[in-house]
Amino acid sequence: xxxxxxxxxxxxxxxxxxxxxxxxxxxxxxxxxxxxxxxxxxxxxxxxxxxxxxxxxxxxxxxxxxxxxxxxxxxxxxxxxxxxxxxxxxxxxxxxxxxxxxxxxxxxxxxxxxxxxxxxxxxxxxxxxxxxxxxxxxxxxxxxxxxxxxxxxxxxxxxxxxxxxxxxxxxxxxxxxxxxxxxxxxxxxxxxxxxxxxxxxxxxxxxxxxxxxxxxxxxxxxxxxxxxxxxxxxxxxxxxxxxxxxxxxxxxxxxxxxxxxxxxxxxxxxxxxxxxxxxxxxxxxxxxxxxxxxxx
Numbered sequence: 001x002x003x004x005x006x007x008x009x010x011x012x013x014x015x016x017x018x019x020x021x022x023x024x025x026x027x028x029x030x031x032x033x034x035x036x037x038x039x040x041x042x043x044x045x046x047x048x049x050x051x052x053x054x055x056x057x058x059x060x061x062x063x064x065x066x067x068x069x070x071x072x073x074x075x076x077x078x079x080x081x082x083x084x085x086x087x088x089x090x091x092x093x094x095x096x097x098x099x100x101x102x103x104x105x106x107x108x109x110x111x112x113x114x115x116x117x118x119x120x121x122x123x124x125x126x127x128x129x130x131x132x133x134x135x136x137x138x139x140x141x142x143x144x145x146x147x148x149x150x151x152x153x154x155x156x157x158x159x160x161x162x163x164x165x166x167x168x169x170x171x172x173x174x175x176x177x178x179x180x181x182x183x184x185x186x187x188x189x190x191x192x193x194x195x196x197x198x199x200x201x202x203x204x205x206x207x208x209x210x211x212x213x214x215x216x217x218x219x220x221x222x223x224x225x226x227x228x229x230x231x232x233x234x235x236x237x238x239x240x241x242x243x244x245x246x247x248x249x250x251x252x253x254x255x256x257x258x259x260x261x262x263x264x265x266x267x268x269x270x271x272x273x274x275x276x277x278x279x280x281x282x283x284x285x286x287x288x289x290x291x292x293x294x295x296x
Contacts, residue, residue, distance in 0.1 A: 007199065008112070011147040014191055018154055019050040057153045058109040058117050061239070062097055064160065065232065067119040070096035075125060078133070082118060085138050088207050089145045094118040103230045104128065104221055107239035108140040112147040127224060131210060132217035136241055138204035139214060145203065148196050152238050155191045159184035159235035159254070177250070184235055185253035192238050194258040201263055202270060211271030215264045218242055222260055 023046040030042030053060075072079055079096060086093040091113040097120070099105070104124035110116030118140055128136065143149050162184040166176035205211035221242045230244050234251040237243055242260060245251035 007146040007148070007196075011151045014151050015054075015154060018151075018191065019047065022046050022050065053154060053157055054111065057157050058111070058115075058149075061109050061153060061157060061160075061236075062117060062119060065099065065119065065236065066101065067097035067099045070098045070120075074098065077130070078120065078125065078137075081130075081134050082137055082141070085134070085141050085207070089138070089141050089203075091116065091141060091144050094141070094144065096120070098122065102126075103228045103244070104224045105230075105240050105244060106136060106140060107241070108144050108149050109153050109239065110144065110149045111153075112150050113145060116141075116144040116149055123224070123228065124221075127220060128217055129213075131213040132220065135204060135208055135210040135214035136217045136221075138208045138210070139200050139241055142200040142203040142207070143196070146196070146200065148200065151191050155188050156236055156238055159188050160233045162187075163233055163235050163250075181250050181253055188235070188238060188254055188256060192256045194256060197257055198263065198266060201267055205267055205270040205274070209274050211267045211269075211274055213271075215267035215271065218260060218263060218267075 023043045026046035027039045027043035030039035033042075070079070082096060083093045092115065094108065094110070094116040096118055099119055099121040101121045102123040104121055104127040106118065106120040106124050108116055108118050118137065120137075124133065124136075143152070162180045163177070166173055166180050168176075201214060205214055208214075218241065221244075225242075225244045232244075234245050234254045237245055237251070237254045238256045243255060243257045245254075247255070
């Protein structure tokens with residue numbers, strides 16, 4: 001089982017700091033409005049909200065993105081693939097959800113190794129080869145293993161809620177959007193580093209030995225964005241294996257993925273290294289078997 005204790009601990013620390021900061025800000029606002037009693041009330045409400053997001057944030061995101069529970073009869077191989085990869089990564093098998101959408105995408109949400117959900121679109125199942133789909137599922141479960149999903153769920157839900165809050169402004173909506181969007185984007189960038197994608201790529205490639213397949217899958221997903229129309233809140237960008245949004249407008253503020261070219265190059269190197277190691281191991285086994293035959 002791979003070890004990512006440092007990354008998991010850092011993500012837990014981020015989550016706790018986030019809760020502490022939001023509770024402090026809420027308490028300070030309550031103090032300004034009505035003194036110590038209001039401050040305690042606001043702080044308590046903030047902690048209650050954080051607990052709700054921790055428990056039910058994944059369900060909220062899945063509902064917002066149109067995911068429904070996955071039926072085993074729809075694709076038994078996908079279920080067995082997710083279970084096998086979960087065992088290799090040392091996480092509990094995720095709950096599977098299906099998004100009825102021709103745009104190929106998949107993402108993981110949840111709290112970490114003991115509780116997570118994996119959503120896959122019908123477009124991804126149809127567009128990716130089995131080897132590629134296995135590699136991308138491994139990438140998403142690597143985020144679960146590292147507890148990236150815990151911070152991503154908090155960050156995306158908070159940012160998406162801020163963007164949706166701008167709708168209440170009516171004719172004042174555009175002004176609110178220009179105020180809330182930078183705040184939401186700053187919140188996302190503070191919590192989420194592009195490095196998390198590179199490390200999830202590397203972990204998935206090591207566990208599956210499919211560095212080349214993961215690189216091919218990322219390329220296929222990226223090209224799909226040029227062929228199939230995709231519409232969703234730009235705040236959800238951190239969830240996906242690749243960035244599905246156009247590099248323009250509000251979407252540009254929420255870019256948290258490293259350049260695709262960098263990811264492909266690193267995965268090709270990992271794939272080549274795995275191929276060389278496999279060849280060396282086969283050669284060693286051949287020499288051992290040959291020596292045994294001569295002795296016999």
